[in-house]
Amino acid sequence: MSEHYDVIVIGTGAGGGTLARHLAPSGKRILLLERGDWLPREPGNWSTEDVFVKGRYISPDSWYDVKGKAFFQPQVHYFVGGATKLYGAALYRMREQDFGDIHHHDGLSPAWPISYQDMEPYYTAAETMYQVHGARGEDPTEPSASAPYPYPAVSHEPRIQQLSDDLEKGGYHPFHAPCGILLNEANRPYSICVRCGDCDGFPCPLHAKSDAEVLGVRPALEHANVTLLRNARAVKLETNPAGTAVTEVVVERDGETERYAGDIVVVSCGAANSAKLLLASASDKHPAGLANSSDQVGRNFMYHDSQAVLALSKDPNPTVFQKTLGVNDFYFSGPDFDYPMGNIQMIGKSQAAMFRGEKPLETKFAPNWALRDVAEHAVDFWLSTEDLPQPDNRVTLGPDGNVHILYTPSNPTAAKRLYHQLKSMLGSLGMHENHLAHRFAYMKTDIPVAGCAHQAGTVRFGADPATSVLDPSCRAHEVDNLYVADTSIFPSISAVNPALTAMANAIRVGDHILGRLG
Ligand SMILES: Cc1cc2nc3c(=O)[nH]c(=O)nc-3n(C[C@H](O)[C@H](O)[C@H](O)COP(=O)(O)OP(=O)(O)OC[C@H]3O[C@@H](n4cnc5c(N)ncnc54)[C@H](O)[C@@H]3O)c2cc1C
Numbered sequence: 001m002s003e004h005y006d007v008i009v010i011g012t013g014a015g016g017g018t019l020a021r022h023l024a025p026s027g028k029r030i031l032l033l034e035r036g037d038w039l040p041r042e043p044g045n046w047s048t049e050d051v052f053v054k055g056r057y058i059s060p061d062s063w064y065d066v067k068g069k070a071f072f073q074p075q076v077h078y079f080v081g082g083a084t085k086l087y088g089a090a091l092y093r094m095r096e097q098d099f100g101d102i103h104h105h106d107g108l109s110p111a112w113p114i115s116y117q118d119m120e121p122y123y124t125a126a127e128t129m130y131q132v133h134g135a136r137g138e139d140p141t142e143p144s145a146s147a148p149y150p151y152p153a154v155s156h157e158p159r160i161q162q163l164s165d166d167l168e169k170g171g172y173h174p175f176h177a178p179c180g181i182l183l184n185e186a187n188r189p190y191s192i193c194v195r196c197g198d199c200d201g202f203p204c205p206l207h208a209k210s211d212a213e214v215l216g217v218r219p220a221l222e223h224a225n226v227t228l229l230r231n232a233r234a235v236k237l238e239t240n241p242a243g244t245a246v247t248e249v250v251v252e253r254d255g256e257t258e259r260y261a262g263d264i265v266v267v268s269c270g271a272a273n274s275a276k277l278l279l280a281s282a283s284d285k286h287p288a289g290l291a292n293s294s295d296q297v298g299r300n301f302m303y304h305d306s307q308a309v310l311a312l313s314k315d316p317n318p319t320v321f322q323k324t325l326g327v328n329d330f331y332f333s334g335p336d337f338d339y340p341m342g343n344i345q346m347i348g349k350s351q352a353a354m355f356r357g358e359k360p361l362e363t364k365f366a367p368n369w370a371l372r373d374v375a376e377h378a379v380d381f382w383l384s385t386e387d388l389p390q391p392d393n394r395v396t397l398g399p400d401g402n403v404h405i406l407y408t409p410s411n412p413t414a415a416k417r418l419y420h421q422l423k424s425m426l427g428s429l430g431m432h433e434n435h436l437a438h439r440f441a442y443m444k445t446d447i448p449v450a451g452c453a454h455q456a457g458t459v460r461f462g463a464d465p466a467t468s469v470l471d472p473s474c475r476a477h478e479v480d481n482l483y484v485a486d487t488s489i490f491p492s493i494s495a496v497n498p499a500l501t502a503m504a505n506a507i508r509v510g511d512h513i514l515g516r517l518g
């Protein structure tokens, strides 16, 4: 007989880890199932060679194209805390307009079934839980907020402050990027975060990053009613004979098959793996996959149309923690372009060793000094354009049970315009004009890691059961006790980073579940 819980949460990343912490004080019996283990705290956490060149924390999975040809090793991370263990912790709210229809150059970004006002209190709760640093009132596109950021903005280092000043002189509106690091600049000797250069894309051995292990799962486990099973991979959800409720979660752990039952089951495995689990749970009552009579499970896989680019500063750029500035002046339109272009933000500072990891063949014979010189002068930007949902961009399950992905990029015109916009500004920003190289910051192949890092869609929520998998509370239209709480629920992805929205929505879903459990 299986063990019985009030709530089973599958996956402990931005969605599942946040939900666990929100549910924990209720006293309900909660089981967390996580396919990964604790991410080891070790010197390798901060080794560029280990992290970027050897891919020490990347899953060994192979994902396939539709023809079944293995086409990349996805840069996904299976650990307690999920992708947030390595994320850059830029914790943005979606813009208010992102919750409605937005017309882009290449198509429509569809509305969410809830409004920004519905989500606002949960954004505030998520910013509190994840101790976000930021400054309101600087970014003209920022949505209204019911509370200030819980912590002051992370200061710019001198070269980035200069960049901010130059942008302002040019009539733009640079802002302090919202940032989830446990940094106390007023009292550095007592700060957990040491403001190092190995944050974006690295795990933090100090546990100073606002990730879902540190601020989600660990605080949840302080409650005796919460149990975490690590190395426990959910492989199937089984239902009652009518197919209307999940009765058991089938789990593989240490080579054994185990079964767990819960009144409520929440899937939070990340966009590709949440779709995979539902598709793998097909049955007589759900022949196309669990909760999938709409044929929407797996569809509308999105990531950001992202470009990691490197400009060369005329003066050296000795910045250590670079991810402190953002620009949204081109979020909704740009000069001579009436459609949204996207968000500009900084990314982790280039290091010479990273280039070897990113382009091993091209850099193999380059002298170290040349790479070092580039890295010393590099100012690194992340350009993020909205990827539009397309039904044929989808995750399916191969006969071998592996994830298969069919994906064609969307919105390339807007992405190109954003790139050329930044390039046209370099001369006035103390950088070499017309030099804006693609950095391919987290990739070794021609599939950008963002394809996995910012993955979303696949189990969209909506009011209409014919076109969505989940209802507005993120409960499956067809399965009464099944919820999904991760980035897979996104009907559209906006152009800002997705984690805070996944966290806020998980708290919203948690409130709904608590109300239901009584
Ligand atoms: C390098 C990098 C940088 C990033 N930077 C940012 C940033 O600056 N800002 C931002 O907002 N976002 C950023 N992101 C993206 C952000 O981390 C993700 O959007 C977010 O973590 C997604 O949350 P999730 O809950 O959907 O999935 P995840 O956080 O990936 O969590 C899914 C969890 O489910 C587990 N799991 C999967 N399948 C199963 C199964 N079958 N059984 C049990 N457990 C399972 C996984 O191991 C994982 O722990 C970054 C990501 C990466 C990789």
Ligand code: SF4
Binding pocket: 181, 182, 192, 193, 194, 195, 196, 197, 198, 199, 200, 202, 203, 204, 205, 206, 207, 208, 209, 210, 321
């Ligand atoms: S900047 Fe702070 S949070 Fe990020 S890795 Fe360094 S110490 Fe950790």
